[in-house]
Amino acid sequence: MSEISRADVEHLAKLAHIAMTEAELEKMAGELAVIVDSVKTVQGAAGDDVPATSHPLPLINVFREDVVGEVFTSEQSLSNAPDAEDGRFKVPAILDEE
Amino acid sequence: MTTTPHSLIRLSAAEMAAKLRAGEITSVELTQAHLDRITEVDGQINAFLHVSAEEALATAAEVDAIRAAGGEEAENLHPLAGVPIAIKDLIVTKGQPTTAGSKMLQGWMSPYDATVITKIRAARLPILGKTNLDEFAMGSSTEHSAYGPTRNPWDTSRIPGGSGGGSAAAVAAFEAPLALGTDTGGSIRQPGAVTGTVGTKPTYGSVSRYGAIAMASSLDQIGPVTRTVEDAALLHELIAGHDPKDSTSLNEPVPAFAQAAVDTDVAGLRIGVIKQLQGEGYQSGVLERFNESLQKLRQAGAEIVEVDCPSFDYALGAYYLIMPSEASSNLAKFDGVRYGTRVVPGDGPLTIERVMGATRAAGFGEEVKRRIILGTYALSAGYYDAYYGSAQKIRTLIQRDFDAAFEKADVLISPTAPTVAFPLGEKLDDPLAMYLNDVATIPANLAGVPGISVPGGLSEGLPVGIQFLAPIREDARIYRAGAALEKLLQEDAEPLWARIPDLEGAK
Amino acid sequence: MNQTLSEPAPLSFDEALERFEPVMGFEVHVELNTKTKMFSSAPNAFGDEPNTNVNEVDLGLPGTLPVVNKTAVEYAIKLGLALNCSIAETCRFARKQYFYPDTPKNWQTSQYDEPIAFDGYLDVELDDGEIFRVEIERAHMEEDAGKLTHAGGSGRIQGADYSLVDYNRAGVPLIEIVTKPITGAGERAPEIARAYVTAIRDIVKALGISDARMERGNVRCDANVSLMEKGAGKFGTRSETKNVNSLRAVEHAVHYEIRRHAGILAAGGSIVQETRHWKEDTRTTSSGRPKSDADDYRYFPEPDLLPIVTDQEWIERLRAELPEPPAERRRRLREAWGYSDKEFRDVLAAGLMDQIEETVASGASPAVARKWWMGEISRVANAREVEPAALGVEPATIVELNKLIEEGRINDKIARQVLEHHLDGEGAPSKIVADRGLEVVSDDGALTAAVEKAMAENPDVVEKVAAGKLKAIGALIGPVMKETRGQADAGKVREIVLNKLGIEG
Ligand SMILES: [Mg+2]
């Protein structure tokens, strides 16, 4: 049990870009530990020779022809934008380097 | 015209359609009757997040005008034209808000229609509005909606199932004859079971997912929510078919599902009872109704066999790794940059990283965050093979179990949910207990096979659902078996939905 | 950035090479010139109004799904073949997950452990004709991000008050080509770096799969550099210089990073694994973001897309469409045309090989084709401040002009005027000559009269010619030209003069 620590959750929350309070981190760590404990029964249930299935139907090679379809106007693109300027989406400063 | 609106809304969609075609009623009357019903009872149910009376009546008036004019256009009307429908608010609609049951999308207006909506508009079904759901379809009780829970019309102190509790409750409470749901781990079938309605999860790829806000892409499927099996088949035919915008949609002709729903002969049909989906964890009342159904089917000439699906024991574990993994990725786009809620943190420097963090903290509810963090964990460096990788292997084993079972049986049968509807709040603080609701429905999603839940009688006065499963592409078989059971159970009892307590009294 | 300030000074290039062996690696992103995006049917076009070459898929709206552009896949296979790669029997897309406002879904749909092409090589030709083989690790398909503009502050990312996002470029098909570590380059490392990127650019251009304009970002290069202690045989820590977007910059960036690494290592320091930014003005790099455990991209197979399975028939059909490899073509043309090394290099530098080849194919001799393209056409282009190729001179026009000269109907000087008139839209050369009455005056009557007049007016010149100083005829040509408004044929004038004086020509 308790395979997931508060620090683990803090790291995961950072990866997932969800700001969390101390209390939330603690609570989430406890809940996650229980869930992970329960779902990890899957480990080793299938032998090495069992292939992974990522899609329920074995379909392949679904393509689109290179033909231009409908496109948005600037107004349509920005119709739900929380903030915009000069036809562009406006976001606060980016601290991170490119 | 002797049919009062009150009896009108209790007809099946097929019956409503017949009356519309015969000119006995108009679509405006029918649509208005449902809108009135919504006004009357939805305060108690909270099935609808948005009601689009004006749009629905406009569509209804168009259908009536076309019928009145007669001629080719009237003849070419879709059989369900004029029959109103409700849409799970996970499916995007132009001109009506789409929230996914989340604060994150409060006020968001989609600039495009989902492919199923395009089909419904083309067939001219009046859209009554958008139905409640667990936020981003994550839940089994509709209590995780940011807009308050939906209540079960059978007992408003109980849950209507989830995530599609709104669609199921709307149909059970006669607020709509037809609804659309989405089923990732049982979100159409389990609400169907606990509200005494019919719900189908089609074969993965049978219905386009384009415009259904994704939870787990490899599991999600849109399907019908109705009161009769025939209605489900009719609606399934309408929404099915290849969509070039969904790479995973089947490029094959749509089979005649509705025909299968009237071919109710089960003589010689091999029905496999899944050993792993009964017994421990299932309420005795649920198992009693299940065994009665088996008895009826056997008497009608079906051959009941037992099938062993040992990997199903790992299905829940595999599901609660694959689903959150895909969901954690699918929900990354909700960041307050292009659309939806943006939350600016009150203190500290104003940077996009902090705005994204605050937006996602405030916009998502607890269960959504739980699944995002769980999925982030399962995909993170060093854990992928142990979690996501292992779960994908279980998927292979479950497919193999299904393949073997379908060697012995034409369809499989199980209870849809282990319990009847539980009281609101009962499992809200115990995620694991909540997840167990999906134990019988999840294998179908992992393998992509079609499943249906049909009403199987009452236990403690609450509906019990019976699930049929068929091989991939053989959705017609679940309609045939489901309609057969529906008919057999109605030989000596009224349809389940006819026995629903009167909601007017409780007003 | 403090770190940069406290870094030991770079060694000189020669000193660096004395002690260390450079190891390079390149990730080159090529933007494909398909009509539509990688996963949506929105147009793939440059320079339009912001957020107008997008649809719901490119904006990552809820509910949207990707569908693969078949042409982009075929371009990737062609490039894989041109890079001598194996083409995967089965490959898949994966999601590379990171939050950034230019990435609409907060994941990039790319390929991870199953790229479409792998294990290839490219033989790169250096300036002196030497061939250096660069091993290719893989080439995979992915999508481009949108474009950020930083506003306020200095306009750079640091200190900007806010940023604006245009998603027109989001979803544009990319192929990323990754080399294996390049060893053994020694002092030629910078030159090899430039030659490699040049070769990639030439190949994608020849394949017709990219506009290949580096200044527009059609071809973008990330350069990895590390140093090994000579004889140690163990790779050092590498730096990754991002977006080095001109051929010269690639060469300079590698040159600088070798010196910088050497300076640090020689002073006993250690290299930080980080991304670096190329600074064109100072020809140096600056510290970017260190690699951290936050770079956990959580790759997993894209569940909304299906595997791509190739078969021999498909691959062979695409192979049959491949053009001659640029390096082979250059070798072949140089031999066929018989130009000197310098002449050929000049043609390449001017980017006129295609034009000359077409002109020769239309019937001009290699010498004539070169004379026109490298001479008059280049001069006019220069004056008009455009690329020679952009003037739109058809090979047939050059052939026609040359024929007019050979037939003696116009002279070189007139031909140059005809070209100018042609470029001004006056039509085909022979039409211009006719319309403007530019044909050389060669009917004996008019020309003879002019010559006689000139001879009469210049008796001293006639005397000299008669005395055997044939060069003096030149002094008569001027007045004859003046008389005939430049339309006299110089050869003919000379003939008439000699004839009149009874001298054998
Ligand atoms: Mg890279």
Ligand SMILES: [Zn+2]
């Ligand atoms: Zn890349």
